[in-house]
Amino acid sequence: EVQLVESGGGLVQPGGSLRLSCAASGFTFSSNWMHWVRQAPGKGLVWVSRIKSDGSSTSYADSVKGRFTISRDNAKNTLYLQMNSLRAEDTAVYYCARDLGGSYKVDGFDIWGQGTMVTVAS
Amino acid sequence: DIQMTQSPSSLSASVGDRVTITCRASQSISTYLNWYQQKPGKTPKLLIYAVSSLQSGVPSRFSGSGSGTDFTLTISSLQPEDFATYYCQQSYSTPPTFGQGTKVEIK
Numbered sequence: 001e002v003q004l005v006e007s008g009g010g011l012v013q014p015g016g017s018l019r020l021s022c023a024a025s026g027f028t029f030s031s032n033w034m035h036w037v038r039q040a041p042g043k044g045l046v047w048v049s050r051i052k053s054d055g056s057s058t059s060y061a062d063s064v065k066g067r068f069t070i071s072r073d074n075a076k077n078t079l080y081l082q083m084n085s086l087r088a089e090d091t092a093v094y095y096c097a098r099d100l101g102g103s104y105k106v107d108g109f110d111i112w113g114q115g116t117m118v119t120v121a122s
Numbered sequence: 123d124i125q126m127t128q129s130p131s132s133l134s135a136s137v138g139d140r141v142t143i144t145c146r147a148s149q150s151i152s153t154y155l156n157w158y159q160q161k162p163g164k165t166p167k168l169l170i171y172a173v174s175s176l177q178s179g180v181p182s183r184f185s186g187s188g189s190g191t192d193f194t195l196t197i198s199s200l201q202p203e204d205f206a207t208y209y210c211q212q213s214y215s216t217p218p219t220f221g222q223g224t225k226v227e228i229k
Contacts, residue, residue, distance in 0.1 A: 045209055109166070112166055
Protein backbone atom coordinates (compact mmCIF):
# COMPACT_ATOMS: atom_id res chain seq x y z
CA GLU A 1 0.00 0.00 0.00
CA VAL A 2 1.29 3.43 -0.93
CA GLN A 3 1.55 5.43 2.28
CA LEU A 4 2.98 8.60 3.77
CA VAL A 5 3.11 8.97 7.55
CA GLU A 6 4.07 12.30 9.13
CA SER A 7 5.38 12.79 12.63
CA GLY A 8 7.09 15.42 14.72
CA GLY A 9 4.34 17.96 15.20
CA GLY A 10 3.51 19.53 18.54
CA LEU A 11 3.34 22.69 20.58
CA VAL A 12 6.28 25.06 20.31
CA GLN A 13 6.88 28.61 21.50
CA PRO A 14 7.29 31.49 19.05
CA GLY A 15 10.88 31.59 17.86
CA GLY A 16 11.32 27.88 18.49
CA SER A 17 12.18 25.02 16.17
CA LEU A 18 10.63 21.75 15.14
CA ARG A 19 11.53 19.02 12.66
CA LEU A 20 8.82 17.15 10.85
CA SER A 21 9.34 13.74 9.30
CA CYS A 22 7.39 11.89 6.63
CA ALA A 23 7.98 8.16 6.22
CA ALA A 24 7.15 6.78 2.80
CA SER A 25 6.29 3.21 1.88
CA GLY A 26 4.76 1.25 -0.96
CA PHE A 27 6.49 3.14 -3.78
CA THR A 28 9.97 4.06 -4.98
CA PHE A 29 10.50 7.12 -2.81
CA SER A 30 13.84 7.99 -4.40
CA SER A 31 12.16 8.47 -7.80
CA ASN A 32 9.66 11.11 -6.72
CA TRP A 33 9.56 14.83 -6.15
CA MET A 34 8.03 15.47 -2.74
CA HIS A 35 6.22 18.41 -1.17
CA TRP A 36 5.00 19.88 2.07
CA VAL A 37 1.58 21.54 2.13
CA ARG A 38 -0.02 23.13 5.18
CA GLN A 39 -3.51 24.01 6.30
CA ALA A 40 -4.22 26.43 9.14
CA PRO A 41 -7.24 25.56 11.30
CA GLY A 42 -10.43 26.17 9.33
CA LYS A 43 -8.49 27.53 6.35
CA GLY A 44 -7.43 26.39 2.91
CA LEU A 45 -4.41 24.57 1.55
CA VAL A 46 -1.08 26.34 1.13
CA TRP A 47 1.99 24.93 -0.56
CA VAL A 48 5.14 25.21 1.56
CA SER A 49 8.08 23.53 -0.16
CA ARG A 50 9.25 20.93 -2.66
CA ILE A 51 12.36 18.82 -3.19
CA LYS A 52 13.63 16.92 -6.20
CA SER A 53 13.91 13.15 -6.12
CA ASP A 54 17.67 13.22 -5.52
CA GLY A 55 17.56 16.22 -3.20
CA SER A 56 19.49 18.45 -5.59
CA SER A 57 16.79 21.08 -6.03
CA THR A 58 14.48 22.74 -3.51
CA SER A 59 11.91 25.53 -3.53
CA TYR A 60 10.01 27.39 -0.83
CA ALA A 61 7.02 29.62 -0.38
CA ASP A 62 8.06 33.19 0.35
CA SER A 63 6.40 32.99 3.77
CA VAL A 64 8.84 30.31 4.96
CA LYS A 65 11.96 31.05 2.91
CA GLY A 66 15.02 31.38 5.09
CA ARG A 67 13.28 29.77 8.07
CA PHE A 68 12.29 26.30 6.80
CA THR A 69 14.52 23.69 5.19
CA ILE A 70 13.28 20.68 3.27
CA SER A 71 15.48 17.62 2.94
CA ARG A 72 15.24 13.90 2.34
CA ASP A 73 17.05 10.67 3.09
CA ASN A 74 16.35 8.28 0.26
CA ALA A 75 18.08 5.42 2.08
CA LYS A 76 15.52 5.79 4.87
CA ASN A 77 12.57 6.67 2.58
CA THR A 78 11.99 9.77 4.67
CA LEU A 79 11.21 13.40 3.94
CA TYR A 80 11.94 16.15 6.45
CA LEU A 81 10.97 19.72 7.15
CA GLN A 82 13.18 21.64 9.56
CA MET A 83 11.24 24.64 10.84
CA ASN A 84 13.10 27.43 12.64
CA SER A 85 12.05 30.84 13.95
CA LEU A 86 8.49 29.66 14.17
CA ARG A 87 5.67 32.19 14.27
CA ALA A 88 2.06 32.01 15.36
CA GLU A 89 1.03 32.15 11.71
CA ASP A 90 2.87 28.86 11.07
CA THR A 91 0.25 27.07 13.14
CA ALA A 92 -1.28 24.47 10.84
CA VAL A 93 -1.60 20.84 9.92
CA TYR A 94 1.42 19.97 7.81
CA TYR A 95 0.97 17.37 5.07
CA CYS A 96 3.65 15.69 3.06
CA ALA A 97 2.57 14.88 -0.46
CA ARG A 98 3.95 13.02 -3.44
CA ASP A 99 4.23 14.76 -6.77
CA LEU A 100 1.95 13.05 -9.26
CA GLY A 101 4.60 13.36 -11.96
CA GLY A 102 7.02 11.04 -10.24
CA SER A 103 10.54 11.98 -11.29
CA TYR A 104 9.11 14.67 -13.56
CA LYS A 105 7.90 17.66 -11.54
CA VAL A 106 4.24 18.39 -12.11
CA ASP A 107 3.39 20.22 -8.89
CA GLY A 108 0.22 18.22 -8.42
CA PHE A 109 -0.19 15.99 -5.41
CA ASP A 110 -1.48 12.45 -5.76
CA ILE A 111 -0.63 10.89 -2.39
CA TRP A 112 -1.01 12.74 0.92
CA GLY A 113 -0.08 11.81 4.44
CA GLN A 114 -2.52 12.11 7.31
CA GLY A 115 -0.91 15.32 8.48
CA THR A 116 0.80 16.43 11.68
CA MET A 117 -0.36 19.42 13.71
CA VAL A 118 2.06 22.20 14.56
CA THR A 119 0.93 24.78 17.11
CA VAL A 120 3.05 27.85 17.74
CA ALA A 121 1.96 29.57 20.93
CA SER A 122 3.31 30.77 24.23
CA ASP B 123 1.92 34.47 -7.47
CA ILE B 124 -1.07 33.25 -9.45
CA GLN B 125 -4.32 33.76 -7.56
CA MET B 126 -7.02 31.12 -7.86
CA THR B 127 -10.59 32.17 -7.13
CA GLN B 128 -13.39 29.65 -6.73
CA SER B 129 -17.11 30.28 -6.88
CA PRO B 130 -19.27 29.81 -5.08
CA SER B 131 -17.55 29.58 -1.69
CA SER B 132 -20.31 27.25 -0.58
CA LEU B 133 -23.42 25.67 -1.98
CA SER B 134 -26.29 23.53 -0.80
CA ALA B 135 -27.45 20.71 -3.01
CA SER B 136 -29.50 17.55 -2.87
CA VAL B 137 -28.52 14.00 -3.68
CA GLY B 138 -28.87 13.53 -7.42
CA ASP B 139 -28.29 17.18 -8.29
CA ARG B 140 -25.82 18.30 -10.92
CA VAL B 141 -23.22 20.51 -9.28
CA THR B 142 -20.77 22.86 -10.96
CA ILE B 143 -17.89 24.64 -9.27
CA THR B 144 -15.93 27.35 -11.05
CA CYS B 145 -12.27 28.23 -10.67
CA ARG B 146 -10.66 31.31 -12.20
CA ALA B 147 -6.92 31.99 -12.43
CA SER B 148 -5.47 35.50 -12.27
CA GLN B 149 -3.50 34.76 -15.44
CA SER B 150 -3.46 32.04 -18.05
CA ILE B 151 -2.36 28.66 -16.71
CA SER B 152 -2.99 26.69 -19.89
CA THR B 153 -4.24 23.30 -18.71
CA TYR B 154 -2.19 23.09 -15.52
CA LEU B 155 -5.19 22.76 -13.23
CA ASN B 156 -5.96 20.11 -10.62
CA TRP B 157 -8.94 19.45 -8.35
CA TYR B 158 -8.98 17.98 -4.84
CA GLN B 159 -11.70 16.82 -2.47
CA GLN B 160 -11.35 17.14 1.29
CA LYS B 161 -13.83 15.74 3.78
CA PRO B 162 -13.93 17.12 7.34
CA GLY B 163 -10.95 15.94 9.37
CA LYS B 164 -9.56 14.03 6.42
CA THR B 165 -6.67 14.31 4.02
CA PRO B 166 -7.13 15.98 0.64
CA LYS B 167 -7.68 13.60 -2.24
CA LEU B 168 -6.70 14.22 -5.86
CA LEU B 169 -9.75 13.97 -8.11
CA ILE B 170 -8.71 15.43 -11.44
CA TYR B 171 -5.39 16.55 -12.90
CA ALA B 172 -4.53 18.48 -16.04
CA VAL B 173 -8.06 19.93 -16.20
CA SER B 174 -9.91 16.77 -17.17
CA SER B 175 -7.90 13.62 -16.40
CA LEU B 176 -9.64 11.53 -13.79
CA GLN B 177 -7.36 10.16 -11.08
CA SER B 178 -7.45 6.38 -10.74
CA GLY B 179 -10.40 5.20 -8.67
CA VAL B 180 -12.38 8.44 -8.92
CA PRO B 181 -16.00 7.92 -10.02
CA SER B 182 -16.91 9.01 -13.53
CA ARG B 183 -19.59 11.39 -12.23
CA PHE B 184 -16.71 13.81 -11.64
CA SER B 185 -15.48 15.73 -14.66
CA GLY B 186 -13.44 18.82 -15.38
CA SER B 187 -13.15 21.28 -18.21
CA GLY B 188 -11.64 24.60 -19.20
CA SER B 189 -8.40 26.17 -20.29
CA GLY B 190 -6.54 29.44 -19.92
CA THR B 191 -8.10 31.16 -16.94
CA ASP B 192 -11.54 29.58 -16.49
CA PHE B 193 -12.18 26.06 -15.29
CA THR B 194 -15.08 24.00 -13.96
CA LEU B 195 -15.53 20.89 -11.86
CA THR B 196 -18.83 19.12 -12.44
CA ILE B 197 -20.46 16.39 -10.40
CA SER B 198 -23.14 14.95 -12.66
CA SER B 199 -25.25 13.36 -9.93
CA LEU B 200 -24.34 14.27 -6.38
CA GLN B 201 -23.95 11.33 -4.02
CA PRO B 202 -23.99 11.34 -0.19
CA GLU B 203 -20.23 10.72 -0.08
CA ASP B 204 -19.56 13.81 -2.23
CA PHE B 205 -20.40 16.30 0.48
CA ALA B 206 -17.01 17.86 1.10
CA THR B 207 -14.84 20.87 0.31
CA TYR B 208 -13.33 21.07 -3.16
CA TYR B 209 -10.14 22.92 -4.04
CA CYS B 210 -8.68 23.83 -7.41
CA GLN B 211 -4.90 24.21 -7.71
CA GLN B 212 -2.66 25.55 -10.44
CA SER B 213 0.59 23.80 -11.29
CA TYR B 214 1.64 26.23 -14.02
CA SER B 215 4.13 28.23 -12.01
CA THR B 216 5.90 28.37 -8.65
CA PRO B 217 4.49 28.61 -6.09
CA PRO B 218 1.66 26.18 -6.77
CA THR B 219 -1.48 27.86 -5.44
CA PHE B 220 -4.91 26.68 -4.39
CA GLY B 221 -8.33 28.23 -4.56
CA GLN B 222 -10.00 29.09 -1.27
CA GLY B 223 -12.28 26.07 -1.49
CA THR B 224 -15.94 25.39 -2.20
CA LYS B 225 -17.93 23.65 0.50
CA VAL B 226 -20.69 21.42 -0.82
CA GLU B 227 -23.35 20.91 1.82
CA ILE B 228 -26.52 18.88 2.07
CA LYS B 229 -29.70 20.75 1.23
